[in-house]
Amino acid sequence: MDNDKFIQFCKEKVVEYNNGSMTMTTPPNEISTNEVYVVWLNRTLQNNKALLSTTVEDGMYYEITYNGDKDELYFDAYYHEYNTEIKHP
Numbered sequence: 625m626d627n628d629k630f631i632q633f634c635k636e637k638v639v640e641y642n643n644g645s646m647t648m649t650t651p652p653n654e655i656s657t658n659e660v661y662v663v664w665l666n667r668t669l670q671n672n673k674a675l676l677s678t679t680v681e682d683g684m685y686y687e688i689t690y691n692g693d694k695d696e697l698y699f700d701a702y703y704h705e706y707n708t709e710i711k712h713p
Contacts, residue, residue, distance in 0.1 A: 625672060625690055625692070627665070627667060627672070630667075630672045630674065630690060631662060631665070631674065632657070633688075633697075634660075634662075634674045634676055634686075634688045635657040635660040635676065636657060637686075637688060637697075637699055638660045638676050638678065638686050638688075639655055639656060639657055639659075639660060641686070641699070641701060642654075642655055642678060642680065642684075643655065653680050653682075655678055655679070655680060659678050659679040659680070660676055660677075660678050661676065661677060661678070661679075662674055662675070662676055663675040663676060663677055663685065669692065670692025670693065671689070671690060671691060671692050671693075672689070672690040672692075673687070673688070673689045673690070674687070674688050675687050676688070682703075683703050683704040683705070684701060684702065684703055684704070685701075685702050685704060686699070686700065686701050686702070687699075687700040687702065688700075
């Protein structure tokens with residue numbers, strides 16, 4: 625799967641997950657692929673991995689991995705729980 629196809633597929637899966645699993649708020653926070661962005665992308669041989677997020681301020685980010693040997697995709701959704709500054713001495 626080439627990078628452009630992979631990125632488009634990833635964005636569509638994030639939209640499906642986001643719109644299908646969110647609690648409906650007022651107004652609804654349904655998104656399109658235009659609100660999904662790639663944070664990091666890597667392709668090694670026949671494998672792809674992307675980290676994505678959305679413009680929705682919910683602390684979620686998504687990891688999608690394509691295993692080219694098995695023609696399988698893996699989708700993980702994470703919640704950003706903690707962040708702190710650590711000063712370098």
